[in-house]
Amino acid sequence: MDVDEVMAHLRTTASRLGLAMGRRKMTYNSRLAQEVGLWAETRGRGHQFHMEAFKAYFVDGKNIAERQVLLDLIKGADLDPREGASIIDQRRFSAAVDADWELSKKAGITAVPTFRLGLDKLVGAQPYEVLARLVEKHRINGR
Known part of the structure; x- marks a missing residue:
């Protein structure tokens, strides 16, 4: 896979859709952010969290696998940072993300x-x- 070609395509698509897109050079594991995102959804703040995570990852090039980055995203989505820290540390939504991944796998996604x-x-x-x-x-x- 030509990473530069893929990123150029993503930037073109983002521009066409009116989305900001930075020039990130790294790919980071989003697993923990997915877990926090599911928790945010249970608090009615899923959209806000996902938009914060999109900006952090695709615009600012931040590592959304890092605890402090996730805590900043939690605050940016107006979620309780103490509860968010507990979600991260105890991995309370790990099984739910596993179930989502299994469903996706079965569906060929x-x-x-x-x-x-x-x-x-x-x-x-x-x-x-x-x-x-x-x-x-x-x-x-x-x-």
Whole structure:
């Protein structure tokens, strides 16, 4: 895989979608951030946390596997930092992320985002028009 080519494609897609995209040089493990994200969802702050994590990772190039980075994201999403620290330290959402990964594996999902309707699957960020055609196809076919 040509990392520079992939990153150029991501920057082009992000620009087309109006999303900020930095020039990060490293890829970091997002597992712990996924666990914190599930917790944030239970607190009604999932969207805020995920937007904070997106910016930290894709715009600022931060390592979202680091405890302090996650604590900063938790604060940025207006979540309780003490409870967040406990979630991180005790890995309370590890089993839930394992279950999500297993479900994805069974569904043949290997990348994010992946959009599935019926037997059709779109992988990667897609323009609105492509997603609309997929939905329309399934609306017309009654699937």
